[in-house]
Amino acid sequence: MxxxxxxxxxLSMVFINFSFAEKPNxxxxxxxxxxxxxxxxxxxPVLKTPNLDRLHSESxxxxxxxxxxxxxxxxxxxxxxxxxxxxxxxxxxxGRSNLHHDEITMATYFANAGYKTGLIAKWHLGDNxxxxxxxxxxxxxxxxxxxxxxxAPDFWGNSQFNDTYERNGKYEKFTGYATDVWFNESIAFIExxxxxxxxxxxxxxxxxxPYIVPEKWADPYRKKVSWKHGAEFYGMIANLDHNIGLLRxxxxxxxxxxxxxxxxxxxxGTAKGNGGHGGDVDGYRGxxxxxxxxxxxxxxxxxxxxxxxxxxxxxxxxxxxxxxxxAHLDVLPTLAxxxxxxxxxxxxxxxxxxxxxLRNPKEKPHRKxxxxxxxxxxxxxxxxxxxxxxxxxxxxxxxxxxxxxYDVSNDLMQHQDIAKKHPQVVERLRGLYEKxxxxxxMRMTPVCLDLGNPAENPTLLCSQDWRLPTGNPPWNxxxxxxxxxxxxxxxxxxxxxxxxxxxxxQFPKVAKKPLRAVRAKIQIADKEISKPIPPGANxxxxxxxxxxxxxxxxxxxxxxxxxxxxxxxxxxxYLK
Numbered sequence: 001m002x003x004x005x006x007x008x009x010x011l012s013m014v015f016i017n018f019s020f021a022e023k024p025n026x027x028x029x030x031x032x033x034x035x036x037x038x039x040x041x042x043x044x045p046v047l048k049t050p051n052l053d054r055l056h057s058e059s060x061x062x063x064x065x066x067x068x069x070x071x072x073x074x075x076x077x078x079x080x081x082x083x084x085x086x087x088x089x090x091x092x093x094x095g096r097s098n099l100h101h102d103e104i105t106m107a108t109y110f111a112n113a114g115y116k117t118g119l120i121a122k123w124h125l126g127d128n129x130x131x132x133x134x135x136x137x138x139x140x141x142x143x144x145x146x147x148x149x150x151x152a153p154d155f156w157g158n159s160q161f162n163d164t165y166e167r168n169g170k171y172e173k174f175t176g177y178a179t180d181v182w183f184n185e186s187i188a189f190i191e192x193x194x195x196x197x198x199x200x201x202x203x204x205x206x207x208x209x210p211y212i213v214p215e216k217w218a219d220p221y222r223k224k225v226s227w228k229h230g231a232e233f234y235g236m237i238a239n240l241d242h243n244i245g246l247l248r249x250x251x252x253x254x255x256x257x258x259x260x261x262x263x264x265x266x267x268x269g270t271a272k273g274n275g276g277h278g279g280d281v282d283g284y285r286g287x288x289x290x291x292x293x294x295x296x297x298x299x300x301x302x303x304x305x306x307x308x309x310x311x312x313x314x315x316x317x318x319x320x321x322x323x324x325x326x327a328h329l330d331v332l333p334t335l336a337x338x339x340x341x342x343x344x345x346x347x348x349x350x351x352x353x354x355x356x357x358l359r360n361p362k363e364k365p366h367r368k369x370x371x372x373x374x375x376x377x378x379x380x381x382x383x384x385x386x387x388x389x390x391x392x393x394x395x396x397x398x399x400x401x402x403x404x405x406y407d408v409s410n411d412l413m414q415h416q417d418i419a420k421k422h423p424q425v426v427e428r429l430r431g432l433y434e435k436x437x438x439x440x441x442m443r444m445t446p447v448c449l450d451l452g453n454p455a456e457n458p459t460l461l462c463s464q465d466w467r468l469p470t471g472n473p474p475w476n477x478x479x480x481x482x483x484x485x486x487x488x489x490x491x492x493x494x495x496x497x498x499x500x501x502x503x504x505x506q507f508p509k510v511a512k513k514p515l516r517a518v519r520a521k522i523q524i525a526d527k528e529i530s531k532p533i534p535p536g537a538n539x540x541x542x543x544x545x546x547x548x549x550x551x552x553x554x555x556x557x558x559x560x561x562x563x564x565x566x567x568x569x570x571x572x573x574y575l576k
Contacts, residue, residue, distance in 0.1 A: 023115070023197035024311060024339060025260040027190075027247075028331075030078070030201075031240055032071065032122060032148070032208040035270025036305050037289040038237055044287040046224045047234050047273075051245035052308075055264055057319045059308035060358050066393065067268055067328040069302040069374045070295060071147050072097045072124050074267040074328055075203070079105040079125065079136075081332035081351035083371070085440035088447040089125050091376040092147050093475065095467030095491060098126035098447040099136065102347075106332050107137030109341045110199040118189045119143060121182040122203040127153045127465070128449040129456035134168065138201070142167045142185045146464060148208045149178060151476045152568065153462040156508040160212045169456075177214055179206045179236070183243035187250050194254050207236035208271065214239070226281045233272035261311040261338060263331075269302040271295045292413045296374060298391040298400055299414050303372050309358065314338065316358055324365040325393060330354050369394040369429075371436040375444075383470060384444055386437045392429040399429040448550050452495035452574035460508075461490050461553070463568040473568075480507065480568055483516055487566025489552035494525075499575040502542040504555050504567035514538055517557035520567070525551045533557075543575070 037044055041053040067074040072092045073084030080103050084090040088100040099105070107117045118140040119133045126132055127145040134141050144165050146153035155164040155171060160178040164171050174181045186202050206213075211232035218235030225231055244264070251257035274286050274294040293299025307326070309316055329351030336343050337355045357363045374389035382388060392399040396409035405419035405426055419426050446467055451459060463473040463480075466488030473488060474480050483506065494500075504520055507513040520540045521530040525547070533540050555567035 022259060023113070024314065025197055025256060026110070026115075026199045026263070026335060026339065027186075027251075027260060028199075028201050028263045029244070029247075029265070030075075030203045031237075031264075031266045032203070032205050033268065033271035033295055034207055034237060034240075034266040034305075035268075035273050035288060035294065035301065036291065037287040037301075038207075038234075038266075038270050038273040039306060042289055042306065044273075046221065046284060046287070047237060048220075049237065049241040051241045051248070052264065055244065055248070055262070055308050055310060058317055059262075059264075059310040059319065060316050061319075061321050062307035062309075062326045062354075063321050063323050065265070065305060065307035065326045065328075066303045066370060066372065067266075067305055068372060069297060069389075070268050071208075073375070075122075075124055076103075077328040077351075078331055079103075079107070080347075081106075081329055081349040082347070083329065083350045083436070083440050085373070085375065086350070086443045088443065088445070090444065092124070093464045093472050094376070094488075095446060095465050096376070096444075097124060097147075098128075098131040098449070098465070100443065100447055101130055104344055104347050105136045106335065107133070107199065107201065109137070109332070109336060109343060110339070111137050111139060113339065113341050114197065115339075116140070116193040116196050116198040118186075118193075118198065118200045120186050120189070120200070120202045121178075122147070122205050126447075126449075127462065128459050129453040130450055131447065132456070135455065140168065140189060142172075142182075144178075144205065146462075148205050148210075148476075150210055152464045152474055152480055154477075156477070156511050160210070177239070179204055179213075179239050179243060183247055186247060190250065190254065190256070194256055203267075204240060206240055207233050211236065211272070217242075224281055224284065225286070227272070227286070229272060230286075257312070259311075259313040261309065261314065261316070261335070263310075264306065264308045266305045269294045269297070269305065274301060290412045292415070298372060298374055298389055300398065300408055300412060302374075303391070311338075320361065322354075322357060322361055324357065325367050325370060325395070326354050326357075327351070327367065327370050329370075330367065334358075369432050371433055384441075386441070387433070390433060392433050394429060394432070397425055397429060399426060399433070402426075402430050402433060405429075446491040448491045448493035450495050451492050451500060451546075451553075451572050452498075458501075458571050458573035461492075461570045461572065463488075463566060465490055466566070467491055483565060485563050485565040487554060487556055487564065489554045490570075491550070492524075492553050492572075493550050494546045494548050496574055497547050499543060499545050501571075501573045501575055502544065502553075502555075503539050503571040503573075504542070504557070505539045505569040505571070506557065506565075506567065507538075508569050509539070509571075512538060515540065515557065516559065517565075518560055519558040521556040521558070522553070523556075524553045525549075530556075 041056040076087040076089035119138040211229035213235040221231040221234040291301035293301035333353040406414040
């Protein structure tokens with residue numbers, strides 16, 4: 001009997017050790033513009049998210065988890081474990097949404113560890129080589145370009161229904177609603193790689209604008225919210241929730257759920273769920289979990305977001321809260337520790353692993369402070385500068401723009417500026433920010449896009465990457481259609497010596513629309529060429545011989561009355 005018990009115990013221990021020796025799969029789901037209060041499990045009295053509620057009840061929840069106040073910087077920090085300003089990708093456009101070429105992404109670390117890596121949906125860290133997801137560690141990608149469907153770099157005419165997206169470097173027509181497509185492709189990726197350890201980054205464009213969703217999802221909210229697009233916004237989240245349920249069901253069917261680290265989070269505060277956008281229904285004006293601010297603000301509601309992590313084989317279950325300060329910077333080092341990834345000694349991370357804290361809530365806080373700064377959004381008009389739109393977080397303290405101090409433990413709505421009562425705290429937090437700015441500002445330099453890179457030849461440059469000192473280039477299809485009279489430089493790196501063909505357009509080639517201009521000009525390196533535009537032409541070509549090196553490329557279209565704008569789309573092909 002004793003021998004039997006010993007043998008059984010031994011075999012059980014062997015099984016457990018073998019189980020833990022297997023590399024866990026990782027699924028990182030990040031939605032776009034969904035805030036902390038845009039979940040029924042966080043108290044939203046109108047929105048219903050039963051599948052996310054179930055995940056919440058089964059997960060370890062980070063209740064004081066912070067990201068950047070808008071899209072690109074959060075994605076940069078998540079992928080690299082480094083402050084966005086340090087990575088080069090700290091704005092959503094204007095040549096500041098591309099990662100420096102020496103940054104190493106989470107996907108690269110997973111690929112180096114033998115994982116199959118996949119990206120589905122939104123990247124927003126560079127549309128051209130060498131900044132595309134397939135250049136940065138992802139082996140299998142299905143994605144839309146730019147920051148959302150219908151933005152300037154996206155495939156012309158996409159509307160979130162039956163769109164054309166890029167799969168591994170080639171455009172492909174898909175059937176159905178965008179979010180459904182993303183989850184279907186995610187399930188296909190998992191089925192394909194279920195016998196290998198895999199890392200899937202599913203970054204949906206929903207519920208980011210444009211607020212479009214099949215009516216069956218929006219209809220339940222038509223009589224419950226009255227602000228513009230509120231029903232569609234909630235409908236998009238309801239559809240997301242439904243798809244989360246289908247995805248988790250498939251993991252269980254395939255038998256891989258137990259050894260899969262499943263993370264749900266969002267990229268910034270709510271874009272539409274913070275009420276008061278034009279009215280209310282029976283007193284309901286949206287729900288933001290008692291926080292002030294939303295997307296693109298440095299108040300708490302702009303950057304505190306949900307974070308659920310579930311991994312049964314790793315003991316990360318039980319519906320428990322962790323309340324200490326954590327951040328997007330910390331996800332990479334945490335996953336590296338959980339999955340046994342070897343991080344590069346050449347890239348110093350700003351993030352810190354919170355693995356021990358996940359396992360034991362009594363562990364000391366792994367992070368003492370955090371700096372968040374909004375350097376610019378879609379319609380930003382101010383140059384980068386210290387203090388502007390900055391927030392230093394330490395415990396419950398929040399120092400905004402180096403002057404206003406709040407204690408969110410007593411004043412979550414941040415109505416009471418108590419800086420004068422706590423000058424020593426202000427001084428200490430200002431010192432933390434000054435060290436941060438000194439460290440990151442030297443990296444806020446242009447990121448060049450390659451011309452003549454064999455991985456992308458020709459390359460199609462979009463105006464969204466013009467590096468403008470202030471303001472923003474044409475942002476979406478609507479603004480492209482307005483023929484805005486603006487131009488700016490692309491920062492480029494000529495890879496090979498030889499002849500290049502430049503094809504200038506105001507619309508993508510597939511649009512087949514004529515130029516509204518009479519003369520075109522191109523400037524690159526030390527060359528400047530101008531020529532008339534034939535009547536009815538859809539584009540105009542220039543051929544130039546170039547030497548290798550970094551330079552700028554600027555295009556010009558002149559109207560009959562000599563107004564000047566740029567080529568929103570410029571195709572560059574290395575000939576020989």
